[in-house]
Amino acid sequence: MAGRRASVSPAQPWRVATLCALSRTSARRRAARRRPRGQGEPFMDEVVCIVGGGIAGLGAAHFARLQGLTPIVLEESGSLGGRAGAVCHNGEWFETGGKNFASDWTLFNGILRGFHSQTFDRQHPNFHIVIRDRLHAFDKKATLTNGLNMIRSVGLRGVLRFNGLLKRAARERDELTYFGDAIRRHELRYDPRPVNAHVPAILAEGPLRMFTIIMGAAEPDEFSFATLLLLLSSFGKGSHHSLPETTAVLFKHLAQGTDVRTGHRVTRIAVDNGRVTGVEGRCGGTPFHIPTGRVVVATPLHRVPVFLELGAAAAHAVASIPYHPLALINADYDEDVFTPEMNSIMFDPGSPLGHCSANRMHKRHSVRFTLSGRRARPLLTLDDDRLLSIAQDAFRRIHPIRGRLRYAHVQRHLGGLCAYGFHYSESRRRLLSVLDGTRGLAFAGDYLFGHNMEGCLQSAMAAVRHLTGEIGSYHRLHAYPESACGHDAAMRTLLAVPS
Ligand SMILES: Cc1cc2nc3c(=O)[nH]c(=O)nc-3n(C[C@H](O)[C@H](O)[C@H](O)COP(=O)(O)OP(=O)(O)OC[C@H]3O[C@@H](n4cnc5c(N)ncnc54)[C@H](O)[C@@H]3O)c2cc1C
Structure with a gap:
């Protein structure tokens, strides 16, 4: 595949320019003061290589630029967007993966406010589920009709159990988050068996399978109960939309001003004496090597062992996150x-x-x-x-x-x-211990703070903050804005741009 550098023109130049002007000076000054983990050692340079051009990788590039760094995105395929990409047929765009976002996603909506009119396509307010060969109608609101439909489809016992799960998820909401180590407390306290072991069969086959399939392409017997409760804790909240011009417009904006190299497959992240020293790979038949002291790995987790040597514990953790x-x-x-x-x-x-x-x-x-x-x-x-x-x-x-x-x-x-897997918090702890032992390395992706586009952006911001030495451990991160970027003027500026 031939390598090429994407040239991206601004969607709304005045907004982007204002935003950059507001954030650049202070961010540069701050970046110059910061050091990667192992304070006191100088930056190797201001380049940060980002492996992967999906939303996590391009999000990391965007946040890195705001911090005064110079991102280079290396993407093995010929296009950007990864699993949330879009293609064009006869002049009409459509998404080939992720497309919907929620009205309460802070980072996603904050980025959109920087360049996009606030006109969105609405997502379906209701849904139908095939349960034992019959089609049943549901909606997300607690209406009488919905209640009666549910009784018809999963029986009174099923409805009571479903409502019980929703209440429990609401009650335990503080623990049902991938930020900090909260989910660990939840996982330790409860029976770790899969979803189907906790609920009547008809619920597992019907309404609850909707969550496991849509969010993890997994069957209920492959999905952890803690992860299901986490998904239920936000069920029915906020509204969901998609972008009229598809996700293509988002990626165009995120790539703005970044050196993006498609057709570049990374085959090795070089680490010397516990410190990242560069990135190696191939573009078509030609090898490349980029010396850098900072790398954000923004590929799906199962791809990481291909180009990064992990210890046995972390490799085991990768294998246990399906x-x-x-x-x-x-x-x-x-x-x-x-x-x-x-x-x-x-x-x-x-x-x-x-x-x-x-x-x-x-x-x-x-x-x-x-x-x-x-x-x-x-x-x-x-x-x-x-x-x-x-x-x-x-x-x-x-x-x-x-x-x-x-x-x-x-x-x-x-x-x-x-699909996060069972005992996820323990797997993540082992995985992230790699970062403690390797200066200049950070992870971003759907396996850290949620398997959706907002989770990917949260992880991208965390990765940049980790590289600039602002947070020592991902486990210290709590949801935006309290500590993830609450005291960061550049990020606040980004999020404060009026629509
Ligand atoms: C069908 C479908 C529907 C979905 N629906 C939604 C939805 O409605 N809303 C939502 O929020 N989320 C949705 N998701 C989930 C969401 O799309 C993903 O969580 C998100 O796109 C993952 O982004 P990422 O950047 O972590 O990974 P990816 O998008 O997979 O990006 C990783 C990139 O890394 C590249 N790469 C891999 N290895 C290398 C290498 N060695 N060198 C260089 N590059 C490499 C890959 O080519 C890829 O482009 C959906 C996903 C799918 C598949």
Whole structure:
């Protein structure tokens, strides 16, 4: 794959310029004063190499620039965005992975405020779930109709148990966070068996599988109960949106002013005497070497051992944090497939489909088929046509597709989604101990503070703060803004830009 440097033009130059002017001077001064862990030693330089051009990597580049550093992003594929990327077909963009964000995500919305009008596409307010071959309607609000629908679908016992879980998640909310070490207390206190061991089968197959499949491409028997409670603790809160111009516009903004090198695969992070000294890799057939004293690793966790030597304990931790594969097919038809009342379907464990939804509320002819879960996994390497026909057949068993297919795009995410795993806090502790022993190294990604785009940005900010010596340990981090960046003027400036 040929390497190229992305040239990115500002979406709204005046805003970006104002923002940079406000933050640059003080950030440079602060950066010049800071030292990586092991105070007193000089910076090798101001370059920070970032491995991976997904949202965690480009987020790290963005925060690094605000801190007066010079980021270089090395991305092995030919495009940016990773699992939240977007592609264009006949002039129309669509996401090939992550797309929705919540109204209460501080960093994500803060970044958007810097360049984007606050007009978003609304996400589906309700959803349908196939439970034992029947389609049931739900919405996120506690209405009488929803209550009755739930009783019809999972029975009174199921409803009581579900409500009990929601109450418990609300009660224990302070512990249900990946910040600090709070989740550890929760994990130590409770029965570590998977979700299905804690609830009636019908709940595990239906409403709760929706969380495990959408957030981790995992079955309930592969998903930790603590992680489920963590997801339930924010269920129904805030509203969810997507960007009218797709995530492509976000990545364009984040890459703004950064040296981004696509087609650059990192094969080794060089460490000498407990200190990062450079990054090595290949661009096409040509090897490259970039000397630097700071690296942010922003790839999925399971990729890290390929280019970084980890001790046995950390390698074991990597293996115990599972990623489950899936495929996403964007298919466009010449007639609507969904209706205003029904635009999102969660399938049952017997189906190769995990979840399907209309691409946008106003694009009901455009379908996102997600093939995920145990039934889907052996099929994911079939060719595109076969995969599409399996998806359509499974969908038609539940709901008709009347229109003719105009085009389809298949994106396999064989690396998968992070499902956190059992005893996650212990795995993370072992993993992060690598950072204590290696100066100039930081991690960012979906395995640290949540498997969504906000979690990735939080981890990106934490990584930059770790490299500038502001935080010694990720375990000392608490959710934004209290300590993650509450006293950082440059970050505050970023977040304070009015819409
Ligand atoms: C189908 C799907 C739907 C989703 N829906 C949502 C959603 O609605 N909302 C939400 O918030 N999240 C969603 N997510 C999750 C979200 O997309 C991910 O959590 C997030 O994109 C992960 O970003 P990342 O930067 O950590 O990793 P990635 O996006 O995987 O980026 C890592 C990058 O590193 C590169 N790389 C790997 N190894 C190397 C190497 N050796 N050298 C150089 N580069 C390398 C990869 O090519 C990749 O581009 C969804 C995910 C999927 C797959």
